[in-house]
Amino acid sequence: MKARSAFSIQRDVVFAIFVREMITRFSTYTLGNIWLVLEPLLMMILFMLIFGARGRGAFGFVEAPVFIFAAFLPFRILWTATMRQCASARGSAKGLLEYRQVRLFDVFMARTFIEGGLFIVVGIILGLGMMWLDYEPWPNNLLLTLSYCVILWLMAASFGMLAGMIGSVAREVEKLVSMLTMPLMFMSAVFFPMSIVPKQYWVYLTWNPILHAMELIREAWFGNYISPVADFNYLISAMVVLLAFAMSAYRLTWRRIVAK
Amino acid sequence: MIRFSNVSKYFPTRFGPRYVLKNLNLEIPDDRDVAILGTNGAGKSTLLRLVGGIDFPSEGKIISDRFISWPLALSSGLQSSLTGRENVRFICRIHGVRANRETEEYVKEFSELGDNFELPVRSYSSGMKSKYSFAVSMGFDFDTYLMDEIMSVGDSGFKKKCENAISNKRENANIILVSHNMALIRRQCNAAILLAYGRADFYESVDQAIFRYQSL
Numbered sequence: 001m002k003a004r005s006a007f008s009i010q011r012d013v014v015f016a017i018f019v020r021e022m023i024t025r026f027s028t029y030t031l032g033n034i035w036l037v038l039e040p041l042l043m044m045i046l047f048m049l050i051f052g053a054r055g056r057g058a059f060g061f062v063e064a065p066v067f068i069f070a071a072f073l074p075f076r077i078l079w080t081a082t083m084r085q086c087a088s089a090r091g092s093a094k095g096l097l098e099y100r101q102v103r104l105f106d107v108f109m110a111r112t113f114i115e116g117g118l119f120i121v122v123g124i125i126l127g128l129g130m131m132w133l134d135y136e137p138w139p140n141n142l143l144l145t146l147s148y149c150v151i152l153w154l155m156a157a158s159f160g161m162l163a164g165m166i167g168s169v170a171r172e173v174e175k176l177v178s179m180l181t182m183p184l185m186f187m188s189a190v191f192f193p194m195s196i197v198p199k200q201y202w203v204y205l206t207w208n209p210i211l212h213a214m215e216l217i218r219e220a221w222f223g224n225y226i227s228p229v230a231d232f233n234y235l236i237s238a239m240v241v242l243l244a245f246a247m248s249a250y251r252l253t254w255r256r257i258v259a260k
Numbered sequence: 261m262i263r264f265s266n267v268s269k270y271f272p273t274r275f276g277p278r279y280v281l282k283n284l285n286l287e288i289p290d291d292r293d294v295a296i297l298g299t300n301g302a303g304k305s306t307l308l309r310l311v312g313g314i315d316f317p318s319e320g321k322i323i324s325d326r327f328i329s330w331p332l333a334l335s336s337g338l339q340s341s342l343t344g345r346e347n348v349r350f351i352c353r354i355h356g357v358r359a360n361r362e363t364e365e366y367v368k369e370f371s372e373l374g375d376n377f378e379l380p381v382r383s384y385s386s387g388m389k390s391k392y393s394f395a396v397s398m399g400f401d402f403d404t405y406l407m408d409e410i411m412s413v414g415d416s417g418f419k420k421k422c423e424n425a426i427s428n429k430r431e432n433a434n435i436i437l438v439s440h441n442m443a444l445i446r447r448q449c450n451a452a453i454l455l456a457y458g459r460a461d462f463y464e465s466v467d468q469a470i471f472r473y474q475s476l
Contacts, residue, residue: 001327001400001401001403002356012353012354012355015353016350016354020339020342023346024339024341027341027342028341095336095338096337098314098330098337099314099337100313100328100330101354258314258315259271259315259316
């Protein structure tokens with residue numbers, strides 16, 4: 001056996017878990033791994049059909065399916081799925097932790113990368129489909145959109161890690177987090193832009209950093225939308241604080257979590 | 261060399277901390293094959309997990325410069341929905357072994373599983389599982405192999421094969437073994453650690469350790 005650097009061990013381990021997770025997640029289903037892409041794809045198509053059926057240009061600045069595309073795709077995959085996958089990583093990592101080079105953090109990383117990859121793949125498939133149907137789905141400013149997406153993604157991973165770690169002490173947290181998903185969709189301006197929300201209600205919503213991420217993504221995605229509330233500094237500070245919290249909580253508690 | 265310095269391990273319970281190991285100072289030399297003896301609940305498996313680096317001492321330190329295997333127990337660390345081959349591939353990846361084909365074929369042959377190697381581990385019987393996990397561990401070159409009751413299952417032909425494989429590995433590796441099979445320990449080990457009365461004592465002579473263990 002050859003001695004490896006810490007970095008190459010981690011890279012090997014994260015890659016191995018990445019592949020293993022992809023193989024096992026839907027292995028008991030008839031269609032198998034196709035579900036990895038099919039699940040978010042079907043969900044997105046359903047949303048687009050439901051909202052698209054109400055007519056075009058729902059909010060004045062863009063066609064309804066494109067609006068749904070730009071909002072639900074980041075929210076469902078980068079936020080909800082990444083967060084949930086990280087929060088539930090602890091339970092499914094049990095067998096993996098029998099190997100000394102595998103740490104819980106590698107499982108977090110692998111799962112986060114899977115969701116990131118799914119976001120890109122599903123986005124490209126859907127985008128091509130919409131181009132075929134004569135929509136203009138692609139972001140106006142691709143790089144800026146993707147950087148906001150990355151911030152949202154890291155925030156989701158941090159929140160998920162924190163939830164998972166607190167959940168190892170009090171399992172109730174898992175329940176709370178899964179209950180939170182639905183109201184969070186309303187509170188994060190996912191299926192409406194903040195420009196249609198009356199000014200006096202902004203104060204109840206703008207504390208939520210996910211809302212800022214959604215609004216900023218929308219701004220970068222559609223050239224003609226300017227969000228009345230989006231605040232990049234607030235979003236990035238929230239992300240950094242959450243990430244720092246998650247990392248330090250992990251550092252302080254991972255041995256205890258593993259021992260359980 | 262694997263050195264324990266002031267190692268304590270306790271599990272928090274509602275009756276307060278329950279110590280499994282307390283202030284353990286121990287050195288396992290490289291050229292010794294060590295059996296760990298002790299009654300049920302004495303901390304044999306915990307000691308093995310501590311050496312294996314998948315559990316951590318509550319106090320103290322374990323220092324080693326060797327490549328130590330994962331503690332080989334029945335079906336530990338195997339994903340039951342993956343096939344035998346996929347599990348080997350995973351273990352190759354996390355150990356940085358790029359030539360995973362060779363290891364896969366070696367394990368397939370050693371484990372005598374035949375076509376079952378391509379089926380999910382879930383479908384294996386316990387005998388097959390023990391053969392398989394033993395074969396997997398033999399596919400990798402470690403300096404120290406940790407074994408938790410792994411050789412007590414399987415048919416007699418396979419047992420002989422296992423012991424031969426270990427003897428071959430022994431040229432540049434040693435084993436640490438947990439077992440209740442005294443004959444096996446006498447054959448395979450030339451030192452022992454006896455866990456009793458909250459202490460761990462290192463014995464150069466297996467017979468002496470077994471005698472002490474049996475008169476506990």
